[in-house]
Amino acid sequence: MNASxxxxxxxxxxxxxMVNVYLAKGHTVTVWNRTASRADDLVARGAVLAATPAEAVAASDLIVLSLTDYAAMYAILDGVGDALAGRVVVNLSSDSPAASREAGRWLADRGAELLTGGVMVPENMVGTEASFVFYSGPRAIMDAHHDTLDVIGRPHYKGEDLGLAQLWYQALLDVFLTGLSSFAHAAALLASGGVKAEELVPYARENLDLVKLLLAGSATAIDTGDHTDHGANVTMMSATTDHIVAASRDAGIELELPKAVQSHYRRAIEAGHGRDSWTSLYEVIRRG
Ligand code: NDP
Known part of the structure; x- marks a missing residue:
């Protein structure tokens, strides 16, 4: 058995x-899937289909899981018996940090080590220069398997705590998915005026460029707790959120997203941040 x-x-x-990039780079790849037929073309390209999860686990020191969630891991690995002992499991499935930590304890009870990870690119970018993956877990295990995991995407190791990779993964998806929803919402708002989404694109891009410019300064304010206003205070922006909600209501579209943002601003004012920068929303958000 070796790293390849x-x-x-x-x-x-x-x-x-993942299997395709490993095969393309000459690795020996054993696969298993609940629906076995999904392996057919991969086997034609050189992958070995294990008959059972236990056989798949026994075939390699390094076991990569790419499943819907961590519950699927238990469904698959619960019956493999001693095969897990001495193995390294790399779970690249999405779930909560708590689920990742719990999985570490479950695998340790069976003599296996866990690295947790979150792939930060869509499947068609796996194995490209742009691909990167957040990892957490034992540093020595990360170092030992770095080169094999680098095939999927550049590893960004975030620390020993098994929950950290998912914390990073969910935080980035928080930004990404909220951004996508806001674009869909803005498109629906404009559609009520007969405007096509494609007309929104160049303006939305400029808007996102502005967001990018604001990030570094905003992070400093959040990290230091200094929310001094530099020209766009919470009270002014709160009024704007009222107008977005009103425009959405008039348009007859969904109100949940703008109402959530409106609520951030209203609560910041209630907490005494009316004359502060919008970054003071963080103080309201983090308290839950
Ligand atoms: P899918 O949901 O398409 O695939 C999930 C896999 O999990 C399938 O192989 C499925 O088996 C298996 N599975 C689910 N539940 C069970 C169960 N109870 N028992 C056994 N097997 C189970 O997800 P993706 O491949 O798209 O994604 C995998 C992970 O990667 C997810 O956590 C996703 O969030 C993450 N991710 C995906 C990206 C993408 O672009 N697709 C981008 C970044 C991260 P079966 O084939 O039998 O249904």
Whole structure:
């Protein structure tokens, strides 16, 4: 057994992309999937289909999981018995930090080590220069398997706490998914005036460029707690959120997203931040 041997369990779009890049780079790849037929084309390209999860685990020191969530890991690995002892499991499935930590304890009870990870690119970018993956778990395990995992995407190791990779993954998706929803919402608002989404694109891009410019200064304010206003205070912006909600109501579209933002501003004013910068929203948000 050597570093070029890897098992991939879970052959959704993401797991399949991983198998393909490993095969393209000459690795020996064993695969297993609940729906075995999803392995057919991968086997034709050189992957070895294990008959059972236990056989898949026994085939390699390094077991990569690409599943819907951590519950799927238990469904698959619960019956493999002693095969897990001495193995390294790399779970690249999405879930909560708590689920990651719990999985570490479950695997340790069976003699296996866990690295947790979150792939930060869509499946069609796996294995490209742009691909990167957040990891957390034992540093020595990360170092030992760095080169094999680098095939999927650049590892960004975030620390020993098994929950950290998912914390980073969910934080980035928080930014990403909220951004996508806000674009869909803005498109629906404009559609009520007969405007096509494609007309929004160049303006939305400029808007996002502005957000990018604001990030560094905003982070400093959040980290230091200095929310001194530099020209766009909470009271002014709160009025704008009222106008977005009103415009959305007039347009007959969904109100949840603008109401959530409106609520941030209203609560910041209630907490005494009316004359502060918008970054003071952080103080309201973090308290839950
Ligand atoms: P899919 O949901 O398409 O695939 C999930 C895999 O999990 C399938 O192999 C499925 O098996 C298996 N599975 C789910 N539940 C069970 C269960 N109870 N028992 C056994 N097997 C189970 O997801 P993706 O491949 O798209 O993604 C995998 C992970 O990667 C997810 O956590 C996702 O959030 C993450 N991710 C995905 C990206 C993407 O672009 N697709 C981008 C970044 C991260 P079966 O085939 O039998 O249904």
């Amino acid at each position: 041997t890897v098992t991939v369990i879970g052959l959704g779009p993401m797991g399949r992309a």
